[in-house]
Every structure is written in C-alpha cells, then in structure tokens.
Amino acid sequence: MTSAHLTFDQTGEKIAERVVKMRSSAVRDLFAAASRPDVISLSGGMPDVSLLPQSAIKKAVRAVCEDERAVALQYGSTDGRVQTKQVFCDLMRDIGVRTKPENVLITSGAQEALDLLSKAFINPGDIILAEGPTYLGALQAFSAYEPDIHCIPFDDEGMRMDLLEEELARIGKGNPRLKFLYTIPNFQNPGGVTMSSARRKRLLELAAEYDFMVLEDDPYGRLRYDGGHMVPLKALSDDVIYLGTISKVFAPGLRTGWIVAPKHVLSKVNLVKQGTDLCGSSFDQVVVEHYFTDTPWQKTLQKFVSTYHERRDAMLAALDEYFPAEASWTRPDGGFFVWVTLPEYFDTASMLSEALEAGVTYVPGDSFFPDGKTGKNSMRINFSFAPPEKLNEAIKRLAKVINERLELYRVFLDAGAIKVD
Amino acid sequence: MTSAHLTFDQTGEKIAERVVKMRSSAVRDLFAAASRPDVISLSGGMPDVSLLPQSAIKKAVRAVCEDERAVALQYGSTDGRVQTKQVFCDLMRDIGVRTKPENVLITSGAQEALDLLSKAFINPGDIILAEGPTYLGALQAFSAYEPDIHCIPFDDEGMRMDLLEEELARIGKGNPRLKFLYTIPNFQNPGGVTMSSARRKRLLELAAEYDFMVLEDDPYGRLRYDGGHMVPLKALSDDVIYLGTISKVFAPGLRTGWIVAPKHVLSKVNLVKQGTDLCGSSFDQVVVEHYFTDTPWQKTLQKFVSTYHERRDAMLAALDEYFPAEASWTRPDGGFFVWVTLPEYFDTASMLSEALEAGVTYVPGDSFFPDGKTGKNSMRINFSFAPPEKLNEAIKRLAKVINERLELYRVFLDAGAIKVD
Numbered sequence: 095m096t097s098a099h100l101t102f103d104q105t106g107e108k109i110a111e112r113v114v115k116m117r118s119s120a121v122r123d124l125f126a127a128a129s130r131p132d133v134i135s136l137s138g139g140m141p142d143v144s145l146l147p148q149s150a151i152k153k154a155v156r157a158v159c160e161d162e163r164a165v166a167l168q169y170g171s172t173d174g175r176v177q178t179k180q181v182f183c184d185l186m187r188d189i190g191v192r193t194k195p196e197n198v199l200i201t202s203g204a205q206e207a208l209d210l211l212s213k214a215f216i217n218p219g220d221i222i223l224a225e226g227p228t229y230l231g232a233l234q235a236f237s238a239y240e241p242d243i244h245c246i247p248f249d250d251e252g253m254r255m256d257l258l259e260e261e262l263a264r265i266g267k268g269n270p271r272l273k274f275l276y277t278i279p280n281f282q283n284p285g286g287v288t289m290s291s292a293r294r295k296r297l298l299e300l301a302a303e304y305d306f307m308v309l310e311d312d313p314y315g316r317l318r319y320d321g322g323h324m325v326p327l328k329a330l331s332d333d334v335i336y337l338g339t340i341s342k343v344f345a346p347g348l349r350t351g352w353i354v355a356p357k358h359v360l361s362k363v364n365l366v367k368q369g370t371d372l373c374g375s376s377f378d379q380v381v382v383e384h385y386f387t388d389t390p391w392q393k394t395l396q397k398f399v400s401t402y403h404e405r406r407d408a409m410l411a412a413l414d415e416y417f418p419a420e421a422s423w424t425r426p427d428g429g430f431f432v433w434v435t436l437p438e439y440f441d442t443a444s445m446l447s448e449a450l451e452a453g454v455t456y457v458p459g460d461s462f463f464p465d466g467k468t469g470k471n472s473m474r475i476n477f478s479f480a481p482p483e484k485l486n487e488a489i490k491r492l493a494k495v496i497n498e499r500l501e502l503y504r505v506f507l508d509a510g511a512i513k514v515d
Numbered sequence: 516m517t518s519a520h521l522t523f524d525q526t527g528e529k530i531a532e533r534v535v536k537m538r539s540s541a542v543r544d545l546f547a548a549a550s551r552p553d554v555i556s557l558s559g560g561m562p563d564v565s566l567l568p569q570s571a572i573k574k575a576v577r578a579v580c581e582d583e584r585a586v587a588l589q590y591g592s593t594d595g596r597v598q599t600k601q602v603f604c605d606l607m608r609d610i611g612v613r614t615k616p617e618n619v620l621i622t623s624g625a626q627e628a629l630d631l632l633s634k635a636f637i638n639p640g641d642i643i644l645a646e647g648p649t650y651l652g653a654l655q656a657f658s659a660y661e662p663d664i665h666c667i668p669f670d671d672e673g674m675r676m677d678l679l680e681e682e683l684a685r686i687g688k689g690n691p692r693l694k695f696l697y698t699i700p701n702f703q704n705p706g707g708v709t710m711s712s713a714r715r716k717r718l719l720e721l722a723a724e725y726d727f728m729v730l731e732d733d734p735y736g737r738l739r740y741d742g743g744h745m746v747p748l749k750a751l752s753d754d755v756i757y758l759g760t761i762s763k764v765f766a767p768g769l770r771t772g773w774i775v776a777p778k779h780v781l782s783k784v785n786l787v788k789q790g791t792d793l794c795g796s797s798f799d800q801v802v803v804e805h806y807f808t809d810t811p812w813q814k815t816l817q818k819f820v821s822t823y824h825e826r827r828d829a830m831l832a833a834l835d836e837y838f839p840a841e842a843s844w845t846r847p848d849g850g851f852f853v854w855v856t857l858p859e860y861f862d863t864a865s866m867l868s869e870a871l872e873a874g875v876t877y878v879p880g881d882s883f884f885p886d887g888k889t890g891k892n893s894m895r896i897n898f899s900f901a902p903p904e905k906l907n908e909a910i911k912r913l914a915k916v917i918n919e920r921l922e923l924y925r926v927f928l929d930a931g932a933i934k935v936d
Binding site: 111144205217231341358370373377 | 527528529530531532533534537561564565567569572573576579580581584585586587588589590591623624626627629630634635636637638652655656658659660691694695728762766767768769770779783786787789790791792793794795796797798799802
C-alpha cells in the first residue's frame with residue numbers, strides 16, 4: 095500500500111469548516127501540566143468524589159449485577175429509562191419544578207444536552223445569547239454549529255437585564271435568527287454569581303416579547319452555602335428548557351444528565367440523539383436510579399455542601415489576605431468558582447506559565463468568551479477540589495505571581511509605556 | 516407568564532435546517548409496537564445479553580466499587596482511559612491489527628464515532644460513499660451534516676468494486692468534496708454479506724488513487740459461524756479509520772466503542788468530542804477494562820457464537836422451507852442479519868402492518884437507503900435475539916403474509932394493473 099503519505103498530506107484539507115475555528119479547551123490542555131504533584135490546580139471543575147461513601151456505591155451498583163442486569167447490559171430507548179426519568183422528576187420537585195417522565199430526556203451529561211439542543215436548533219449565523227463570561231463547554235458545543243454568540247455581562251445579581259434589553263433592541267423583535275438564550279442562573283460558571291428573582295422574571299418577559307427559547311443550565315443549584323433557595327426559571331415558565339446533571343451531586347464519571355422541556359422540543363432532541371449516540375448508557379442509568387433510591391444520598395449531598403462551604407470560605411479568606419488591592423473578585427453563595435478581575439493591562443494567559451512555575455494553575459478569563467479576546471485580565475479559580483490548607487497555599491502562590499507582575503507593570507505604567515483608559 | 520403559546524407556535528420555525536429532512540429511525544419507532552408479547556420481533560439488532568454469566572458481570576463491576584472507585588466516578592480525559600485503550604489494542608491484535616493506545620480514541624458506542632467523524636469532516640454537499648443498503652444509524656449520523664451520500668450496491672462478495680470505480684470516475688480524481696467511504700466489510704448490516712479479500716485490496720487501491728478516507732465499521736467481525744477470519748482493511752493500510760465496539764461481544768448497555776486511526780485524524784475527533792460530551796463514562800470504561808481482563812470473556816464469546824450460529828441455521832432453514840420461490844435472500848457467514856429481496860412490485864413498508872397483525876416484525880428495506888425510496892421490495896430480518904423455535908414460527912408467519920400479498924399481486928399482474936420491467 096502506498097496511500098499512507100497521500101492521505102496524511104490531505105487530511106487537513108478534508109476537515110470540515112466548522113472545525114477550523116474550534117479551539118481546544120484550555121482547561122483540558124492544562125490537565126496534563128497540572129498533574130505535576132507539587133502543583134495545586136485551581137483550574138479544574140471537578141467535584142470531590144472521595145466524599146462518596148463506598149457503601150453507597152456498592153448499593154447503587156448491586157442492581158446492575160442482579161435483578162436489573164438484563165436491562166443494564168442492553169440497548170435502551172434513545173430518550174432514556176423511564177424509572178431513571180422518574181428519579182429526576184423527584185429531584186426537580188425538590189427544587190420547585192413539577193414535571194413528568196414524558197417531559198424528561200436523559201443525556202450523556204449536560205454537555206450532550208448542549209450539543210443536541212445546538213444540533214436541533216442552530217443554523218450557521220443564528221444568534222445565541224449568553225452571559226459573558228460563560229461556561230466554555232457551552233461555547234464549544236454551540237460553536238460546532240457556527241452561531242453568532244452575543245455575550246451579556248453580569249454583575250452581582252447575575253446577567254444584566256438592561257444590557258440584555260439593549261442587545262435585544264439591536265437584534266429586533268421577531269428576528270428569525272434569534273434562537274435561544276443560555277444562562278447558568280445559580281452560582282454561574284465561571285462567574286460564581288446568582289441571578290436575582292427580579293431578573294429571572296424580567297428575563298422570561300423578554301423571552302416572550304422577543305420570542306427566544308431559554309436554556310437554564312443548573313449544575314450547581316443544590317450546592318448552596320449561603321442564602322435561601324432561588325426559584326428556578328423552569329418553575330416560572332413551562333417553556334424553559336432546563337438542563338440537569340448528576341455530576342456535582344453524585345458522580346461525573348457516570349455521565350448522566352437530563353433535559354426537562356416541552357414535548358415538541360424533546361421530540362426534536364430525540365431525533366438528533368438517534369444519529370448522535372443511539373441511546374445513553376443503560377448501565378449508568380440503572381446505577382444512578384439506585385443511588386437516588388437505595389442510598390442516603392441527601393446525607394452525602396450535605397457532606398458535599400459542608401465540605402465545599404468550608405473550602406469556599408478558605409479561598410475567600412485567602413483572597414482577602416493575600417491578593418492586592420488592584421484585584422477584585424466575586425463572592426459566590428454556592429457552586430465551585432470565584433471569578434477574579436485584575437487591572438485591564440494584565441494578560442492572565444501569558445501569566446499562566448509563571449503561575450505554573452510557582453506551583454498553581456487557573457483558567458485564563460479569555461477562555462470563557464467566544465471571541466477569545468475579551469476577559470484577558472480575568473481568571474476563574476476553583477475551590478471544590480482542594481482542601482482548605484491547599485487552597486490557602488495556592489492563593490498565596492498566585493498572589494505572589496500577581497504581585498510580581500504588578501511591580502513590573504508599575505514600572506511600565508510610571509514610564510508611560512502602558513496606558514490605562 | 517404568557518409565553519407558553521407563543522413559544523409553542525414558534526419552535527417549528529426555530530428548528531435547524533439539518534433536522535428538517537431527518538427521518539426517525541424506523542427501527543426505534545417499531546420498538547414500541549414490537550413490545551406486544553405475542554409479536555416475534557425480527558426488526559431489532561440486539562445481542563442476547565442473557566448469555567452473559569452473572570459471575571463475570573460481578574467480577575467486572577468489582578473494581579468500580581473498590582480500588583478504581585476514584586477514577587470510575589470522576590471525569591476522564593476526552594479520548595478515554597489509557598488502560599481501556601490497551602484492552603482494545605489487545606482485541607485488535609487478535610484480529611491482525613497492531614496498534615498503540617495513542618492511536619485509539621474511546622467513544623460512546625460506535626454510533627458516537629460515526630457522529631464525531633462526520634462532525635469533523637463533512638461540510639454540507641460533501642460526498643460520502645457507502646454500501647447501499649447500509650446501516651441506518653450511519654445514514655442518520657452522516658445526514659445531520661448534510662452530505663450527498665452515494666450508495667454502491669453489493670453482491671455475495673461485498674461492495675461491487677466495478678460499480679464503485681464507475682461512481683469514482685463520475686466524481687473525478689482530486690474532487691475536494693469527496694471525503695470518505697463507509698463500509699461494514701464483515702457480515703454487513705443489513706446485507707449480511709462479507710467483502711472478499713480481493714475487493715478489500717482493490718478498495719484500498721482506489722482510496723489511494725481517488726484520495727478518500729476509508730471508515731471500516733466492524734461490529735460483527737468476531738461473530739463468524741462459517742469460513743475463516745478475513746484480514747481487516749485496517750491491517751492492510753494504516754490510513755484506514757477502524758471503528759470497534761463492545762456492543763456485540765460484551766454489552767451494548769455500556770455504550771463503549773473505539774476508533775483506531777492515525778493521530779492527525781484522532782486530534783480532530785478529540786477536538787469535536789470536547790464540545791459534544793466532554794468525555795465518555797469513566798465508570799463504563801473501568802467495567803469494560805475489567806471484563807476483558809478479569810473474566811473468561813473468550814469462553815463467553817464462544818457461547819455467543821455457537822448460539823447465534825444455531826439461530827442463523829434455524830432462520831435459513833425456515834426461509835428455505837416457508838418462503839416462496841419469488842423471494843431471494845443472503846446467506847451470512849456471521850453477524851446478525853439476513854437481507855430478503857422480494858419481487859420489485861412489493862412494498863415492504865406498507866406490508867409491515869399486516870406482518871404486525873400476523874405477529875412478526877422486520878425492518879423495511881427503504882430504511883437502509885439515504886433516499887428513503889430505493890429498497891422498497893426488500894427487508895432486513897434479525898436472527899440474533901430469538902431462539903430457533905421462535906425464529907421458525909416468525910418466518911412461517913412472515914411467509915404467510917408474503918404469500919397472501921403475492922396472491923393479490925398475481926391478480927393485479929394478470930389483469931395488467933402492475934407492470935414488471
């Protein structure tokens with residue numbers, strides 16, 4: 095065979111247009127670097143699965159070996175197992191949403207939900223609205239279908255509705271290109287901020303007025319450390335498309351998420367899912383079902399919440415102690431992340447190698463914007479995975495890197511080589 | 516909220532172009548109907564997982580509860596767990612392909628591999644070649660990216676290379692729209708035919724000459740009941756993109772497949788997989804790894820082979836006994852399916868309701884062609900799932916339905932109301 099070189103040379107030409115502009119996830123690329131044992135990673139978004147009791151895993155797994163074996167090992171229906179859907183209905187009821195299995199579709203994590211919804215609804219050039227910064231996995235999912243993503247900034251009360259209205263006025267009423275708005279209302283990733291009740295209501299009014307769908311992504315909703323429960327958008331309007339996942343309340347390794355949506359939305363998602371992966375893992379669905387049925391999962395969830403609460407406090411205390419006055423950051427009531435903003439002349443992407451050398455990693459802010467340019471002076475730091483003393487040490491190391499840069503920048507600033515608007 | 520009706524009315528308009536022409540899988544739609552207990556289904560493509568010994572499942576599952584718990588419950592890398600990749604390298608070595616974990620990427624079943632490769636390489640209007648009829652899940656995966664699928668007929672030695680050459684001459688050398696050829700060389704789905712050695716070699720020569728990639732989908736390769744092992748295309752050329760799955764040698768419920776391909780292909784697949792589902796199920800990968808490491812899986816595979824062998828023989832015997840002279844069918848050396856061709860005036864889609872009434876189901880042939888028109892006088896029947904006596908009864912019922920139609924058609928033929936070319 096002589097085809098080796100020919101094909102090798104030509105694969106670049108064969109690549110689809112949609113892939114040409116795709117960026118590899120900075121987080122993923124960092125995983126390799128961050129595996130050095132002396133480095134404390136603040137860049138991940140991982141739950142601490144070591145908090146899960148072994149006995150609960152054993153109980154949850156029992157059914158796949160015993161009475162539900164035939165189901166767990168076989169193909170399932172594309173939309174998922176009805177018993178597992180019922181478990182998710184129960185989880186939804188806890189947070190104030192009444193729904194039925196026929197309005198639930200099970201996905202391979204919430205990431206697949208983002209892909210399937212994008213596949214079902216986005217034509218190249220369509221308009222998608224989202225917080226900016228927003229979850230980079232959502233940006234990756236959307237971008238495969240080549241939309242125009244418009245970002246709306248947030249403040250401490252979540253997405254700014256005044257700026258959303260301005261953007262909608264520019265887009266215009268009844269614009270057929272406007273498809274949906276994507277939001278993480280609780281403890282946003284990467285911002286850590288939570289959308290206020292008033293803004294939730296206003297968002298839904300605007301959705302009706304300007305005719306766009308609302309995708310509510312809620313991976314962290316149950317991980318609240320301060321304040322009271324906020325009513326989900328889905329509880330305020332049946333039209334909302336709600337994305338849930340067990341990744342942060344049980345285990346991401348089981349890749350199980352769900353969509354709650356009107357049937358006419360799910361029928362399209364179901365159609366595209368057939369060609370995407372036929373069906374999800376029956377095995378994982380049976381395990382998930384039994385975890386939430388046979389084990390004291392609420393108690394385990396409380397352990398997650400109290401552990402992360404302590405870690406968030408440790409991180410905020412360390413930030414207060416070590417970070418310079420020039421830095422500002424969000425103070426999340428829950429979730430996994432703090433969003434740090436440095437003076438605008440900072441470039442956190444270029445600073446990352448210095449941080450890595452100092453033994454700490456974070457995700458540079460520009461990863462969370464679709465243009466890859468905005469947010470260069472910001473960063474996302476995670477507090478869910480490392481224990482308090484490690485978080486303290488990590489923030490201390492990071493502060494040192496920032497302060498060294500600050501000193502350098504001050505020299506340039508004094509010399510007039512950097513201009514501040 | 517008053518948005519309910521507004522959004523309801525408008526979702527149809529919001530649907531993406533790529534979905535408008537999508538057809539729901541006839542097989543999936545049939546699942547509901549076929550759940551009537553008196554109906555014998557020949558329409559599925561399911562392995563008989565009841566043949567898996569409970570002790571093996573228990574052994575395979577042990578690691579996810581014990582020493583590998585932290586890994587099994589956590590996010591994994593996008594391309595999959597290296598230990599599981601090594602297991603697939605060992606499986607590949609058994610069939611004559613030497614490869615390394617860095618050339619393997621783990622997918623959520625082979626279906627996801629089809630989606631990811633399509634996402635990475637197909638622009639709307641690109642040309643994809645495939646056997647016709649071919650696997651309907653592949654047609655669904657491809658069609659989401661709006662290619663022009665050209666089908667090449669097969670005979671008893673697989674895809675006809677003379678017809679492929681004619682088609683390639685029409686497409687032209689160096690045509691940038693020509694991306695890849697998709698083939699199931701062993702016990703093709705739905706055809707049951709196997710590509711001869713001579714044709715395998717010729718296909719790879721044509722791939723080099725006309726510069727297209729070859730996707731070798733091999734779900735059934737290890738389920739051979741007659742004849743000797745055929746060398747995979749991947750063993751003949753490193754450029755071939757090989758798709759494997761555990762669905763037919765272990766359990767489809769674990770949704771684990773793999774791609775073996777040159778690194779430059781995998782890097783693109785990896786990039787699109789990040790946005791599609793982040794990573795596969797670590798849990799399932801650990802279970803799969805331990806199934807192929809800690810259990811006597813070859814012995815279980817032999818049980819699959821001997822059971823399916825017996826069922827294939829039962830089906831072929833029943834076809835010989837009950838089917839009319841006007842029908843012809845393939846005689847597969849392995850796999851799951853027989854392809855039946857009836858006189859050209861038959862319409863197996865419209866006949867399906869009569870078959871269902873008679874207590875048997877099959878998949879109408881037009882499901883396996885991208886135009887949804889070709890193949891109307893053919894059908895796919897499955898022999899892997901039902902025991903011999905049920906297969907015999909199902910074929911008897913189906914023959915009765917066909918014979919009744921034949922009698923009706925003969926009346927029309929005699930009256931000149933149906934013309935035969």
